Amino acid sequence: GNSVTQMEGPVTLSEEAFLTINCTYTATGYPSLFWYVQYPGEGLQLLLKATKADDKGSNKGFEATYRKETTSFHLEKGSVQVSDSAVYFCALTPLSGGYQKVTFGIGTKLQVIP
Amino acid sequence: EAGVAQSPRYKIIEKRQSVAFWCNPISGHATLYWYQQILGQGPKLLIQFQNNGVVDDSQLPKDRFSAERLKGVDSTLKIQPAKLEDSAVYLCASSLAGTGWDTEAFFGQGTRLTVV
Numbered sequence: 001g002n003s004v005t006q007m008e009g010p011v012t013l014s015e016e017a018f019l020t021i022n023c024t025y026t027a028t029g030y031p032s033l034f035w036y037v038q039y040p041g042e043g044l045q046l047l048l049k050a051t052k053a054d055d056k057g058s059n060k061g062f063e064a065t066y067r068k069e070t071t072s073f074h075l076e077k078g079s080v081q082v083s084d085s086a087v088y089f090c091a092l093t094p095l096s097g098g099y100q101k102v103t104f105g106i107g108t109k110l111q112v113i114p
Numbered sequence: 115e116a117g118v119a120q121s122p123r124y125k126i127i128e129k130r131q132s133v134a135f136w137c138n139p140i141s142g143h144a145t146l147y148w149y150q151q152i153l154g155q156g157p158k159l160l161i162q163f164q165n166n167g168v169v170d171d172s173q174l175p176k177d178r179f180s181a182e183r184l185k186g187v188d189s190t191l192k193i194q195p196a197k198l199e200d201s202a203v204y205l206c207a208s209s210l211a212g213t214g215w216d217t218e219a220f221f222g223q224g225t226r227l228t229v230v
Contacts, residue, residue: 042223043117043223045221046220049218089156101162101170104157105156107154
């Protein structure tokens with residue numbers, strides 16, 4: 001079946017540090033890949049996505065590249081801010097003719113300190 | 115554009131009691147999802163509706179959980195009777211269409227359930 005594995009947190013960084021959150025996946029075919037973010041007290045929001053191999057999703061300074069050869073979709077940001085403190089979820093939806101079903105990783109909590 | 119609305123935000127009940135959650139999706143969204151998010155885990159899909167029909171309820175514990183989506187708009191999720199392990203955040207999400215793999219799901223703020 002489909003699954004997503006992401007690094008366990010929490011990850012604690014100082015402001016302006018470089019961020020990497022690892023994510024690897026298992027799926028048949030070529031799924032679409034997503035990063036969702038959940039700020040404290042809020043619902044999940046789509047952060048970025050990539051729909052085919054070598055695509056790069058980007059938003060708010062975050063980037064992730066769809067790597068088919070390593071089945072990975074690592075999230076990166078060059079300089080984190082305190083406002084980036086949140087839980088980040090890697091997710092996938094399978095490429096199929098059926099209905100979309102999103103499979104999530106366990107989430108990685110990021111804490112950025114001033 | 116109004117987002118996905120859920121109520122209540124918080125609920126505390128004793129085990130063996132019943133509880134219901136309500137969700138109003140974004141207007142025009144045909145697909146509605148209920149997810150269960152246990153602390154420290156990622157969201158798990160419980161049930162997915164396309165309009166008012168169920169397209170996936172394979173992970174719904176049907177002996178105690180039920181959900182309906184009357185008229186293809188609002189939805190309610192019920193637990194009866196609740197167990198301690200049902201303590202979680204219940205997330206509702208909606209999307210424009212269920213088919214295809216590139217459809218973004220929009221999430222509500224969730225209902226945090228504590229069973230004591």
